[in-house]
Amino acid sequence: MSMMMKFDIIQALQLVSYCFKCDNIKLPRTHHCKECNKCILRMDHHCPWVNNCVGLKNHRYFCQFNFYALLCMIQCTLFISYDLFVNDKLVLQELTKNQQFILTICDVTCFSLVLVMGFLLGFHIYHTAQNITTVEYHINEIKANNPFRKPRIIDNFKEVFGPEIKYWFLPLRNVEKSAFPRTDLFEV
Numbered sequence: 001m002s003m004m005m006k007f008d009i010i011q012a013l014q015l016v017s018y019c020f021k022c023d024n025i026k027l028p029r030t031h032h033c034k035e036c037n038k039c040i041l042r043m044d045h046h047c048p049w050v051n052n053c054v055g056l057k058n059h060r061y062f063c064q065f066n067f068y069a070l071l072c073m074i075q076c077t078l079f080i081s082y083d084l085f086v087n088d089k090l091v092l093q094e095l096t097k098n099q100q101f102i103l104t105i106c107d108v109t110c111f112s113l114v115l116v117m118g119f120l121l122g123f124h125i126y127h128t129a130q131n132i133t134t135v136e137y138h139i140n141e142i143k144a145n146n147p148f149r150k151p152r153i154i155d156n157f158k159e160v161f162g163p164e165i166k167y168w169f170l171p172l173r174n175v176e177k178s179a180f181p182r183t184d185l186f187e188v
């Protein structure tokens, strides 16, 4: 008989996790953020743009913010490009050269943001489908054999966006409370 014991990797991760800085146990997927100086449940990354961590309780809002900001940038790019390149007879005649230059810079900036935010949103959607966080993406063992991934992609999405699909695009409900077991005991 083999001496190797079979074990649940998620349970094993939980058993060995302890944060010496917070002096508290850590649930699986919890990481200590140096910037926030506390443990973050299901930590994805620390975002310097919003000066906060993105984790269990706000990953969904982060994706929604990203999605609506991307829509806004697409709208700006299309409208400005239309005035610059298609509708030039009506708009450009009324503008000075300087104003036309500023409008062009604005168009290029909006288009650059479309590319950046589109990449960022795609990155997060792909990782949500794979049920892997940005932190775990840098851990080769989890990346190679992710123990958290559920067989159905929709179940992986539900873990971040909540059980009700109608709220996936609306920041209206705290879906975390119904989607996850009670975890607030572990917060610092």
Ligand SMILES: [Zn+2]
Pocket: 019, 020, 021, 022, 023, 031, 032, 033, 037, 038, 039
């Ligand atoms: Zn900690």
Ligand SMILES: [Zn+2]
Pocket: 033, 034, 035, 036, 037, 045, 046, 047, 052, 053, 054
């Ligand atoms: Zn943080």
